[in-house]
Each structure stands twice: as structure tokens, then as C-alpha cells.
Amino acid sequence: MTERVEFKLTNISDLSEQYDVVIIGAGSTGLTSALELTELGKKVVVLEKMEKPGGNSMRASSGMNAAETAIQRREGIIDSYQSFYDDTYNGGGKQNDVEMLKYFASHADSAVEWLKEHDVVLDEITLTGGMSVKRAHRPSSAPAIGGYLIHQLLNKLVEENVPVVCQATVESIDRDAAGRFKVDFVNAEDQKHALDSAAVILATGGFAASNDLVEKYRPDLVHYKTTNHPGATGDGLHLAENLGAQLVDMDQIQVHPTVYQDGDHAFLIGEMVRGEGAILVNQDGERFVNELDTRKVVTDAINAQERPDAYLVFNAELVKRASAVGFYDHIGLVKHGDTIDELAEALKLPVANLKATMQQWSGAVSEQNDEAFGRTMGLIDGFEEGPYMAIHIAPAIHYTMGGLKTSPKAEVLNKNFVPIKGLYAGGEVAGGLHGNNRIGGNSIAETVVFGLQAARQAFKNL
Numbered sequence: 371m372t373e374r375v376e377f378k379l380t381n382i383s384d385l386s387e388q389y390d391v392v393i394i395g396a397g398s399t400g401l402t403s404a405l406e407l408t409e410l411g412k413k414v415v416v417l418e419k420m421e422k423p424g425g426n427s428m429r430a431s432s433g434m435n436a437a438e439t440a441i442q443r444r445e446g447i448i449d450s451y452q453s454f455y456d457d458t459y460n461g462g463g464k465q466n467d468v469e470m471l472k473y474f475a476s477h478a479d480s481a482v483e484w485l486k487e488h489d490v491v492l493d494e495i496t497l498t499g500g501m502s503v504k505r506a507h508r509p510s511s512a513p514a515i516g517g518y519l520i521h522q523l524l525n526k527l528v529e530e531n532v533p534v535v536c537q538a539t540v541e542s543i544d545r546d547a548a549g550r551f552k553v554d555f556v557n558a559e560d561q562k563h564a565l566d567s568a569a570v571i572l573a574t575g576g577f578a579a580s581n582d583l584v585e586k587y588r589p590d591l592v593h594y595k596t597t598n599h600p601g602a603t604g605d606g607l608h609l610a611e612n613l614g615a616q617l618v619d620m621d622q623i624q625v626h627p628t629v630y631q632d633g634d635h636a637f638l639i640g641e642m643v644r645g646e647g648a649i650l651v652n653q654d655g656e657r658f659v660n661e662l663d664t665r666k667v668v669t670d671a672i673n674a675q676e677r678p679d680a681y682l683v684f685n686a687e688l689v690k691r692a693s694a695v696g697f698y699d700h701i702g703l704v705k706h707g708d709t710i711d712e713l714a715e716a717l718k719l720p721v722a723n724l725k726a727t728m729q730q731w732s733g734a735v736s737e738q739n740d741e742a743f744g745r746t747m748g749l750i751d752g753f754e755e756g757p758y759m760a761i762h763i764a765p766a767i768h769y770t771m772g773g774l775k776t777s778p779k780a781e782v783l784n785k786n787f788v789p790i791k792g793l794y795a796g797g798e799v800a801g802g803l804h805g806n807n808r809i810g811g812n813s814i815a816e817t818v819v820f821g822l823q824a825a826r827q828a829f830k831n832l
């Protein structure tokens with residue numbers, strides 16, 4: 371297991387007035403940029419509005435996609451940048467920003483290496499929906515990638531004495547005549563502060579937790595719950611728009627198909643559960659989709675059922691391959707049955723139908739041919755042996771593909787596609803990379819690829 375440090379946050383009174391770069395947001399993008407710039411010898415500060423760092427990055431469970439990596443080769447997977455590009459492009463409805471995508475697909479492997487050099491070791495690999503080979507890199511030492519990634523990056527920032535200030539909400543960014551930025555923020559007591567810097571990196575994440583923005587761009591989705599942390603309110607969009615930034619694809623909001631939401635909270639059930647073999651059944655106990663199709667296709671298929679929810683069904687063996695399920699079980703999300711009869715009873719599904727479904731699935735796995743729905747990946751276990759497990763799921767808002775128009779150099783572009791000097795953005799606040807559907811595992815990859823790129827370009831132009 372990872373050794374964790376007690377992260378000591380910086381007091382505002384300990385800050386300087388001037389920095390080379392102010393980084394807004396302490397998720398994976400912001401912390402990556404901060405570490406890279408510090409190692410390049412620049413003076414940076416990270417401002418975070420929530421009580422703790424981490425943002426949505428902290429919640430990431432499945433993994434980080436990359437092609438042509440050492441881990442893939444070790445597993446005998448011969449991948450290519452082109453195939454990674456093609457899967458992401460097809461999965462995104464061919465609406466992706468192709469220049470961003472080219473840079474992304476050919477730099478995710480070096481981002482995995484960069485993480486390894488900084489003690490973030492992603493030494494296992496799994497599958498996410500829409501990918502033609504296993505590409506989602508994850509740590510063997512932790513059940514979920516997000517908490518591990520954030521804690522390891524914070525450990526490094528502690529070693530480097532980089533200031534990370536929480537409960538510091540950035541409210542506006544202005545520029546003076548000399549082109550320097552003035553970043554205004556308020557603390558927990560609503561007291562105002564200002565910092566001066568030569569460059570700013572926006573790493574503020576998406577807007578899936580903003581009812582106002584979801585209603586503005588996709589009123590048809592306001593009834594959904596969200597998997598996101600409460601700080602995902604699109605602040606970076608407003609901050610950059612005031613400096614002339616352009617927004618793209620704002621109506622492209624991803625609804626994730628498998629979210630447990632029977633209580634007050636919405637828990638994402640990571641895609642790796644399907645990647646490692648689970649199937650989906652409807653209220654009739656029948657399969658209805660290729661479970662490893664893209665999120666959009668699976669969500670649409672669930673919504674087309676008589677009741678728009680379903681069950682992920684698998685057996686106890688799967689927990690060995692997808693350790694996050696042990697956590698889901700621990701917090702009470704999983705129903706159990708020693709036999710299929712018992713599971714059907716626990717889920718109130720027709721026993722005969724569920725039995726027939728399981729038999730068909732067993733046949734598909736043994737022949738490695740899913741004639742019913744054309745699933746070609748994750749045909750791992752026919753589930754002939756119990757005990758059995760299931761998780762009740764339904765779709766929920768998960769990710770915002772739209773955001774700031776950026777260049778492959780992570781520069782924020784204005785309405786004439788010209789870079790706004792000194793202003794960079796990466797991660798979920800940027801739009802366009804994913805087209806109309808993000809593939810699972812591509813976002814953590816994006817945070818590191820463009821977190822590094824923003825830092826390097828800011829350094830180069832300082």
C-alpha cells in the first residue's frame with residue numbers, strides 16, 4: 371500500500387504577493403502542472419476552493435488510458451497511437467478536436483512514465499468501454515486510481531514545499547497594462563486576497579455539479595443525479611470568458627450508464643467491473659446491450675427499457691480482478707445470492723429468465739462469441755460458479771465534454787482562435803478533445819498530458 375503523508379495545507383498569511391504561475395484547482399491537472407513547473411525552477415502556488423484538494427480526480431476509479439506503454443508490452447498487448455486515436459475518435463462520434471486528439475494519443479504513454487518517475491506506479495491494466503484493447507492503467511497497490519494519484523502527487527509537492535491553499539475560491543482574473551495577471555480570491559471567511567503572476571493555469575474541472583449550467587445547455591438532463599464532487603461548477607469557464615475565451619461543445623454532457631443511486635448519494639460503478647466480465651440485465655432478468663459499448667450506447671439502451679435502470683451481475687471471482695467491488699460491497703451497494711435462484715429472489719427478478727440469461731452468457735463465453743449482442747471484449751467468465759453478486763444501477767450525469775477552446779499547447783484561445791497570452795488550461799475545464807462522448811480512462815490521461823503541457827508551455831513563454 372501507498373505510504374501517505376498528513377498533507378499540511380498552506381496558510382494564506384504564508385503566501386508571497388507574486389508568483390511566476392498561479393494554478394487554479396488542486397485536482398490531477400493542477401497538481402501535475404504545479405509539480406512540473408516547480409521542477410523546472412518556477413515559483414508557483416495552487417489555489418483550491420474546497421476544504422480538501424482532489425476534486426473529481428480523487429473519485430476516479432477505473433484507470434488512465436495510454437497506448438504503446440511498457441505495461442501493455444509486458445502483457446503482450448501490441449497497441450498503437452493510431453488505434454488509440456481511432457477508438458477515441460469513433461467513440462466521440464467523430465466530433466473530437468483532431469489536433470488535440472493527435473497530441474493526446476501520442477503523449478499519454480510518456481505521461482504514464484512521468485507519473486512512474488514521481489512514484490505514481492500504474493502497473494496493472496484493464497479495459498474500458500469503447501476501447502479495442504486493454505489500455506486503462508491502474509495501480510496494483512490501491513483499489514482506485516484517483517485517491518492514489520492525488521495522494522502521491524501531494525506527497526511530492528510537500529517534499530518540494532509547494533504552497534497549496536484550500537478554501538481559496540478564485541472569483542476573478544484581470545490583466546494590467548504590462549500583461550501581468552491579478553488573481554482575486556476569497557477565503558473561508560469571505561476575506562478578499564489578490565496575487566500577481568506572469569501566467570495562470572486554469573485547472574478548475576468541469577460543470578456537472580452546476581444545475582444552472584446543465585439547465586442552460588442541456589435542460590433535458592436536469593432531472594439526473596450527478597457522480598461529481600460539489601465543486602464541479604464550471605468556475606474556470608466564467609473566469610476565462612471574462613478574458614475573452616471561447617467555449618466549445620457546451621451541450622455535450624456525458625451521462626454514465628452504471629451509477630448506484632438508491633440512497634442520497636450517487637456512486638459511480640467503474641467501467642472496469644464490466645471490463646472484467648460483468649453483464650447487465652433488465653427488470654426481466656435479460657441482457658439487452660453489449661455492455662462494453664460506449665457509455666452513450668449503453669445509457670441509451672438502459673433508458674429504452676421499460677424501467678430505466680438495470681443490474682450489473684457477476685460472481686465473487688470477479689472481485690479478485692476488480693478490487694473496487696470489495697469497496698462497493700463494504701459500503702452496502704452489493705446484493706448477494708449463493709445461487710442464481712437466491713440472487714434472482716434478492717433482486718426480485720424472474721428466476722427462470724435470469725437462469726436462461728446466465729446459461730446463454732456461459733455459452734457465449736465458452737465459445738468466445740456473443741451472438742446476441744456482439745460483445746467481443748471482457749468475455750472472461752461464464753459465471754457457472756456462485757456465489758453471485760449484483761449492483762442496482764441507473765444513468766447519472768458524469769462528465770462535461772465541453773469547455774474552454776484550447777490549442778494542443780494548452781493555450782486558451784479567444785473567439786478568433788488566437789491564444790490569450792499567458793493563460794493555459796487543461797483537464798475537464800477544456801473542451802473538444804472527447805467529441806460527443808468521453809471514453810472511460812481518457813480523462814485522467816488528459817489531466818496528466820495537458821497538465822504537463824500547460825506547465826511546459828507556461829515555462830517556455832515566461
Ligand SMILES: Cc1cc2nc3c(=O)[nH]c(=O)nc-3n(C[C@H](O)[C@H](O)[C@H](O)COP(=O)(O)OP(=O)(O)OC[C@H]3O[C@@H](n4cnc5c(N)ncnc54)[C@H](O)[C@@H]3O)c2cc1C
Pocket residue numbers: 394395396397398399400417418419420423424425426427428429430431432433434435515538539540541573574575576597598599601602603605606638640768769796797798799810811812813814815817
Ligand atoms: C466518480 C468518478 C469516477 C471517475 N473515474 C475516472 C476514471 O477511472 N478514469 C478517468 O479517466 N476519468 C475518471 N473520471 C473523470 C475524471 O476523474 C475527471 O474528469 C478528472 O479527474 C478531472 O480532473 P481536473 O483536474 O480537470 O478537475 P478536478 O479533479 O475536478 O479538479 C478541479 C479542482 O478545481 C477546484 N476549483 C474549481 N473552481 C475553483 C475556483 N473558482 N477556485 C479555486 N478552485 C476551484 C475544484 O474544487 C477542484 O478541486 C471520474 C469522475 C468521477 C466523478
